[in-house]
Amino acid sequence: SKKPVRVAVTGAAGQIGYALLFRIASGEMLGKDQPVILQLLEIPDEKAQKALKGVMMELEDCAFPLLAGMEAHSDPMTAFKDTDYALLVGARPRGPGMERKDLLSANAQIFTAQGKALNAVASRNVRVLVVGNPANTNAYIAMKSAPDLPRKNFTAMLRLDHNRALSQIAAKTGKPVASIEKMAVWGNHSPTMYADYRFATIEGQSVKEMINDEEWNRNVFLPTVGKRGAAIIEARGLSSAASAANAAIDHMRDWALGTNGKWVTMGVPSNGEYGIPKDVIFGYPVTCEGGEYKIVEGLPIDEFSQERLNITLKELQEEQDGVKHLL
Ligand code: NDP
Numbered sequence: 078s079k080k081p082v083r084v085a086v087t088g089a090a091g092q093i094g095y096a097l098l099f100r101i102a103s104g105e106m107l108g109k110d111q112p113v114i115l116q117l118l119e120i121p122d123e124k125a126q127k128a129l130k131g132v133m134m135e136l137e138d139c140a141f142p143l144l145a146g147m148e149a150h151s152d153p154m155t156a157f158k159d160t161d162y163a164l165l166v167g168a169r170p171r172g173p174g175m176e177r178k179d180l181l182s183a184n185a186q187i188f189t190a191q192g193k194a195l196n197a198v199a200s201r202n203v204r205v206l207v208v209g210n211p212a213n214t215n216a217y218i219a220m221k222s223a224p225d226l227p228r229k230n231f232t233a234m235l236r237l238d239h240n241r242a243l244s245q246i247a248a249k250t251g252k253p254v255a256s257i258e259k260m261a262v263w264g265n266h267s268p269t270m271y272a273d274y275r276f277a278t279i280e281g282q283s284v285k286e287m288i289n290d291e292e293w294n295r296n297v298f299l300p301t302v303g304k305r306g307a308a309i310i311e312a313r314g315l316s317s318a319a320s321a322a323n324a325a326i327d328h329m330r331d332w333a334l335g336t337n338g339k340w341v342t343m344g345v346p347s348n349g350e351y352g353i354p355k356d357v358i359f360g361y362p363v364t365c366e367g368g369e370y371k372i373v374e375g376l377p378i379d380e381f382s383q384e385r386l387n388i389t390l391k392e393l394q395e396e397q398d399g400v401k402h403l404l
Contacts, residue, residue, distance in 0.1 A: 081112035081145035083200070085160040087153075087191070088167020089117035090128035092315065093208060096322035097166065098132065102141040106326045107162075107333055114146035118156035118167065126151060153194035160199045162333075164325055165191060165219065168209025178399055181211065185400040188215040192222025201226065204332060204368075207233045208325055212266045213344050213358040214396040220346060220358070221404050228356070232332070232370075233344030235270065235360035237317070237324035238262045241302045242272040249298075250287055252279045261362035261376070262342040263351075264389025265396075268303040270360060271385035276376060295381075336365045343370055350374060351386065357393055 084101055088094050094117075100106065101113060117133070119125040129149050136147060150156035157163060169183040188207070195203060203226065207216035212233040220231035239262045247254040256279045263271040274294075277284035288294070301308075309317040331341050340362045347353040350361065350372050363370040378386065 079111050081114050082107065082161040083114045083116055083159055085116040085118065085157050085163040085199075087118040087156070087163075087165050088209060089149075090119050090125050090132055091167060092318035093166050093322050093325070095132060096319040097164070097325055098136060099139060099141075100322065100326050102136055102139065102144040104141075104143045106329050108330075109143070112143045112145040114148070115144065116148050116150060116156050116158070116160055118150045118153060120167070121151040153191045154198060157191070157194045157203075158198045160195075160203055162329060163195060163199065163203055163205045164208060164329070165205065165215065166208045166325070168215065181214065181396060181399045182403065184209070184211065184215055185218050185403045188218040189222045189403060192219035195219065196223035196225050199226070203230060204329070205231045206325060206328055206332075207231070207344075208321065210266070211396055213360075213393055214400065216344060216358045217346075217356065217397060218400060218404065220356070228346050229369075231346060231358070232328070233266060233358050233360075234321075234324055234328055235262050235266050235342045235344045236328040237321055238266060238270050238272060238302060238360070239342035240320070240324055240327065241305045242274065242298075245298055245301055246274055246277065246284060246288075249293070250279060250284065256280060257284065259340045259362070260342070261340065261373070262360045263382075263386055264360050265393050266344060266360065267389075267392060269389040269392045270303065271382065271389055272299060272302045273382060273385075274298075275379075275382070276362075331365050332370055333368060334365075335367065338364055340364060340373060345370060345372065348372075351376075351378065353386075353390060354394075357390065357397070359390070359393065 119129045171180050216231050216233040258278050259276045261273045274284045343363045344358045344360045347357045347359050353359045362373040
């Protein structure tokens with residue numbers, strides 16, 4: 078049987094953590110033959126640590142055959158020791174009266190410390206997924222704080238936007254969600270992201286031609302996908318957690334186990350693809366194979382799409398400027 082791999086999860090006692098850990102431990106992320114050791118990080122706060130113990134009690138009570146070990150931590154320097162995968166979920170939520178720049182700098186401190194800790198103690202090939210918002214910029218900060226680790230191993234979650242786009246297209250066309258190929262989401266995990274079905278196909282047929290309604294794209298589809306998080310908060314009284322956790326599982330599983338040529342969306346550091354400056358963590362369509370992702374290149378960008386790319390890039394650059402002095 079396979080040797081266990083180490084999976085670190087931060088914000089482990091939070092709502093996304095609660096929807097995530099049981100699925101990792103059951104093998105849905107890394108495969109039904111891959112034992113895992115969970116290294117769970119929470120803030121030192123007594124309540125958070127106690128809640129984390131409770132989650133661990135429930136994990137024990139599931140008696141997952143693949144759960145080879147479990148640890149609670151309050152310090153990233155121990156939580157990230159030798160970790161092969163790191164899911165950075167915990168982040169500072171926006172408090173009352175808190176401005177965007179306060180949120181950015183509170184998170185910059187967390188992700189600088191976590192990047193440094195990964196740099197110091199994680200596996201040299203650790204694969205990092207940032208879920209905590211602002212996810213792209215937090216991933217950028219962690220990457221910049223970990224100069225000894227491969228840049229390409231720092232990613233941000235855009236998979237929820239991707240999956241939301243798939244579900245809207247499935248509803249519009251009446252086709253099964255699994256039949257949709259070649260969806261792309263570009264840019265920041267924020268309402269400025271650009272969900273792009275220009276290349277999408279269903280059973281070989283162009284989705285754009287099937288829908289054939291540019292007004293729907295601009296005035297219904299894009300705002301619906303962009304504001305879906307807010308719509309869920311409005312309906313549920315709580316932010317989306319199960320779907321966010323599901324997207325994190327999808328992201329890591331596809332990265333580790335491959336997509337068989339299928340496109341998925343990941344936020345990854347640019348090497349200049351599509352004119353995005355190097356190191357900006359940008360949502361791109363990718364394929365995965367052999368534990369590596371590859372950006373889908375050479376797609377035509379029309380005028381409307383270029384405008385949308387410019388808008389989301391501008392927002393990312395403003396976020397980066399806001400934390401520059403801390404790096
Ligand atoms: P959640 O588990 O609901 O959310 C965690 C993070 O994921 C937030 O930054 C949230 O952003 C983000 N997120 C990304 N995509 C989504 C999405 N689609 N829907 C909802 N959230 C999304 O937060 P909780 O408050 O329940 O739990 C956070 C935990 O993290 C707490 O237990 C806290 O103690 C811990 N924490 C840990 C830190 C650390 O490890 N150093 C630092 C700070 C907190 P958004 O805020 O925009 O919703």
